[in-house]
Amino acid sequence: MKKAVAGLGMAAVMAMAQIPPPAPARKAAAPAPKAAAPKTTGAATASYKDLKYPPPKPIVTPSMEPVTLANGMRVFLVEDHDAALISGMAVVRTGNLFDPKDRVGLAALTGQAMRTGGTRTRTAEQLTVLLENMAATLDSGIGESWGTVSFSGLEENADALLRAFQEVLTEPEFRQDKVEQARQQLRAAIARGNGDAAAVLRREFTNTVYGKDTPYGWPLEYAGLDRITRGDVQSFYQRYYFPKNTMVAVWGDFDAVQMQAKIAKLFAGWTAEQAPVAEFPKVSGVAAAGTFLAKNSEPTLTQFAMGALGGESRDGDFAALEVMGEVLGGGAASRLGRLLKPGPGIRIGASWAANFDHPGLFQISGSVPTFETVKAVRLARAETAGMRSAEVSEEELKAAKERLLDRLAHAFDSKAKAIERLMTYEYFGYPKDFAQQYQKALEGVTRADVLRAAKERVDPDKWTLVVVGNPITFDEPLDKLGAPVTPIDLKTVAPKPAAVLADEAERQRAKDLLARAQAAAGGSEKLAAVKDYTLEASFQFDSSAGGMQVTETDRWMAPSHFRQDSAMPTGKISAYTDGASGWITTPQGTAALAGLQLKQVQGAAFRAFFPMLLSDRTVGRAVKAVNDRTVEISDKSGQVVRLATDPETGLPESARYETATATGEVAVTETYSDYRETGGLKLPFHISITAGGQNYAEVTVKSFQANTGLQVKDLEKRP
Amino acid sequence: MRVTGWGVLWCLGAAWLPAQNLSEFQRKVTEFTLPNGLHFILMERHDAAVIAFHTYVKAGSVDDPVGQTGLANLVSRAMMKGTETLGTRGWEGEKKALDAAEQAYERLQAERNKGLRADAGKAGVLDTQWRMVLEVAQTWVDPNAYVRAIEDSGGTELSLKPLPDATEYGYTLPSNKAELWFLLESQRLTHPVFREFYRDRDLVLQEHRANVEGKALPRVQAALMATAFEAHPYRNPPDGWPSDVANLGVADAQAFFAKYYVPENMVMGIVGDIDPAGARLLADKYFGGIPARPAPPHRHTEEPPQLGMKTAVVGAAPQGLMAIGYKRPDERSRDDAVLDVMQALLSGRTGMLQGELVEKGIAQMAVAQATFPAGREPNLFVFLLAPAAGHTLDDVQNGLNGVLGQLQNRPVSAEALARAKAQIRVGALRRLENNADLAALLPAYYAGYGDWRNLFRELDDSSKVTVEAVERAAIRYFTPVNRTTVYLAAESRGEALPGRTGGQQ
DSSP: OOOSSTTHHHHHHHHTTSSOOOOOGGGGOOOOSSOOOOOOOOOOTTTGGGGOOOOOOOOOOOOOOOOEEESSEEEEEEESSSSEEEEOOOOEEEGGGGOOGGGGGGGHHHHHHHHHOSSSSSHHHHHHHHHHHTTOOEEEOOOOOOEEEEEEEEGGGHHHHHHHHHHHHOOBBOOHHHHHHHHHHHHHHHHHHHTTHHHHHHHHHHHHHTTSTTTTOOOOOHHHHOOOOOHHHHHHHHHHHHHGEEEEEEESSSOOHHHHHHHHHTTTTTTOOOOOOOOOOOSSSSSOEEEEEEOOSSSEEEEEEEEOEETTTTTHHHHHHHHHHHHHSSSTTTTTTTTOOOOOOOOEEEEEEESSSSSSSSEEEEEEEEGGHHHHHHHOOOHHHHHHHOOHHHHHHHHHHHHHHHHHHHHHHSHHHHHHHHHHHHHOOOTTTHHHHHHHHHHHHOOOHHHHHHHOOOOOOGGGGEEOOOOGGSSSGGGGGSSSSSEOOOOOOOOOOSSSOHHHHHHHHHHHHHHHHHHTTTOOOHHHHEEEEEEEEEEEEEEGTTTOEEEEEEEEETEEEEEEEEEETTTTEEEEESSSSSEEEEEEEEEEEEEEHHHHHHOOOOOHHHHHTTTTGGGTTTESSSSEEEEEEEESSSOEEEEEOOTTTEEEEEEEEEEEEEEEEEEEEEEEEEEETTTTEEEEEEEEEEEHHHHHHEEEEEEEEOOOOOOOOHOHHHH | OOSSSSSGGOOOOOOOOOHHHHHHHHHHEEEEOOSSSSSSEEOOSSSEEEEEEEEEEEGGGGGTTTTTTTTHHHHHHHHHBBSSSBBBBBHHHHHHOOOOOOOHHHHHHHHHTTTTGGGGGHHHHHHHHHHHHHHHHHHTTTTTTHHHHHTTTOOOEEEEEESSSSSEEEEEEEGGGGHHHHHHHHHHHSBBBTTTHHHHHHHHHHHHIIIITHHHHHHHHHHHHHHHHHHSSOOOOOOHHHHHTHHHOOHHHHHHHHHSSGGGGGEEEEESSSOOHHHHHHHHHTTSSSSSOOOOOOOOOOOOOOOEEEEEEEEESSOEEEEEEEEOTTTTTTTTHHHHHHHHHHHTTTTTTIIIIIISSSSSEEEEEEEOOSSSSEEEEEEEEETTTOOOOHHHHHHHHHHHHHHSOOOOOOOHHHHHHHHHHHHHHHHHSHHHHHHHHHHHHHHHOOOTTTTHHHHHHHHHHHHHHHHHHHHSOOOOOGGGEEEEEEEOOOOOOOOOOOOOO
């Protein structure tokens, strides 16, 4: 039997997806051909650009007339005989906009626990077995402004499936342990929340623009989540889940008349009554204009979003505004798309988004090289201002409209999608033929419409700008953009335990060895008192490694600031890291530390001599003894070093580690000798380095000074 | 359960429908063959204004010539690079540069082919010359133009699948733009330009290195095929052996293309809002001009019978990983449906592997796959197992033997059998619902069985699988003689894999 995909081919599909975006058309300085290519006509050589397409076909939507059951529930049925399947969806007027302010998360938790908490007659586990046996799906959830229960399976199992659907919708049991499980999952989502810069940006931008003191902007937090009880969940469910507040659509391979009778019978006993559900809260607040910065330690890319409230789908200008957003920032060929040199992860775009019952967001967002952060924001602002000052070109208009019309066609490319859309229209009180009307409106948008709409609705002076990035690597300070910068406090998550779990005996032996080394090097007190140091050394590289002589200055500051300035025959190289990220300056220019370079500089900082000796008392580092004289030190980022001590003196004798290079990991050994005392501390003044078993360099320390009062701002200052 | 990589092998291929569905389908399907031999299968579905297009080429990595493994894969990538009119900043200039590059490459290869008598210095100079001409050719390229032309015209679900038995290309367009596919597809089949070929070649080598040398799963997978098959080309990695790939040239790709990408050897699938009469006119206009060519010759190599159990150790991994393959017949065998049911019995949240190995804490991962790496010729029923912490490879192997023993000695429950069939059926029906999936299935069944209707006929086979048939097939195929075991031993600390040794920074 034919298998859909033999898997191995996926590599090629992935590779295709990774092809970098095309070069910007503006810069396409094509070498001019000497003579026009011989022109032949006909199908074999015609250009696709000359094809004349008929206008897009009107959007096809199934006809669905609601039937209202005796209990007030509205039902839509659509026959579809292509495959012997049945699917359905209930839509309930509720949403997290109705979360109590002190219990944000209640709606989400209720939505999840409806299915996972089992029903009056079946536990969740029984439900799972039933569904597995039928190879069927059944899910529930509550989003911003509606709740859903949906199912899908074989038509031959319609009765059993509908019954399970009805139970989850009308008699969920919310068993305590499953409420707890749902809470833990939401807690985990909060914990993950700050890990992904794009997610932080999305959350912060949305919440800031809608207003953090409105239901649209309340953040999900541990305290509120922990307050929610099973009783809260049950009351929330009871308030919103009643027949008059519910619509159900079922589609598939059945006879509509029979199905209607079946559903009427199934839901006849559901007679719960509640007062009508109020309107959703209005978006009230004026968005907080200004610049907001959430600091992270991303080494290469800054994420930003700027914009303001957009509009609703029913606005007369929605089509013109969507075209405006598309010309400005829809894809690589748009005005914004051409601003920056393409590269991995680099992207900048815009969209005018609308919601059905409250304003969506007009936003310009990007993921740009951290060294071009301020430049990118400035350029994007200027391009947007340009939308208000002149009409877009005919080609831009045509291309944008075509893309939007294509997208509209794909939004209705299956029956399930079309039915879900129609349910949405019904739910928010839109006309049934809204899709067809909108298609016509899009086709009719003119250049003048776009300009007028941009002038009326886009005002860059009132924008909110949110930046998630690492300010030490920005090209200019953010306040150069003209507004004061408000920091966003990202609540930190408890640190993870160190990576290496050694057993107690090994840890104790390691501590003993380190204690001896600390004592020999000047005593742990003295070592711990070193808050910064400056070390000058001369490197003589082996002839096999190029034979160069290099003078290097290392500056270190607690806890993990590290700067290295090297004077090479070819010029100066400086690098700085704050432990997580940093920059490097070479004669070719400055760049954010990334990849191998970042690893290498972090490794050097990790192995700074005195801090290394104190590893047993450093948070985030793990130590264990490998043998009688060797300690292995590691941290959670994957740095590992094995420090061998001299059995006679107790002082470190050598350090072994692997360092990443372009061609793979190389094993490096540093052998310490010529220990000298300076300011009560002992340190090696000579270091021999071998790499991959070959002599690599001889290092002679010229000077060492501790606690000279170094400042972070001096270390992070670029040459 | 975490299934990386192999997860995509997961899709169930079975499909069965009641007879009335077949007649319903039949009414909507139109077939025609152009005079040059190119076959089209169309299915009308007018409830959404989109059309899925699919090209099925009955040639894959099994057709790679000896010493040129990876060629079919590279040709498939080259097909995405455009034509003389698309993807170039000036065809005349680009053509000159590409011709010059090929001549430089030929000179280089001629010198290298002298073997021991080759002059290393001269080869170095020729290599540099060749690379310089390639750089010039690259300046004429409008990168990614072919893919962009599709996407900018509203194309979605763009797919390229270089498989062992076939190579497939597809995408979905808004229905008013149907002509775009006819134009673009016919142009790349009549005069493709294999630009950026050597870049792709390097890319394939890099990916191969990253996958097979770096990651446990692809390594075990590749070793399983190489060990289980002695003669049949299923033994070769679909992306080729690195030393073969490193010596493939544009001329090789062109020869492969000329031999296999002929009308007689391709089938087109079109599903969606399409008008068959209009499609016929467009097919004539755009594809009619492709000259008829003989079908490629049949490949004869058959895998000799396996005479005994095979085992290979292919290094170490932190946790240990094991792949076991049992020889099984091709997809046209009567037992094919039984083996699919067996896979469903073993897999999933309620499958036997989950219950007996994962939930009992013996395995961290246990996966079954009835057909691997492809189905047209006799292949493998594969298990992939990773021991849970505190368990050894022997434990998981014994656990699997226990499960297979159960299938052989104890009838499966009626409930489990019904569940397995339901899963297969739902998977099949969902694929029939989807335009792009169906556009791929119709040509695949036509090419594999001679008639797309087999998609339905074969069906009954699955629904008719009995408890006895499962038991019989388990006894027949899950035998030691049929078995190949490949594993990465659990790594003991300090004894890392023999990796590459790097140079100095």
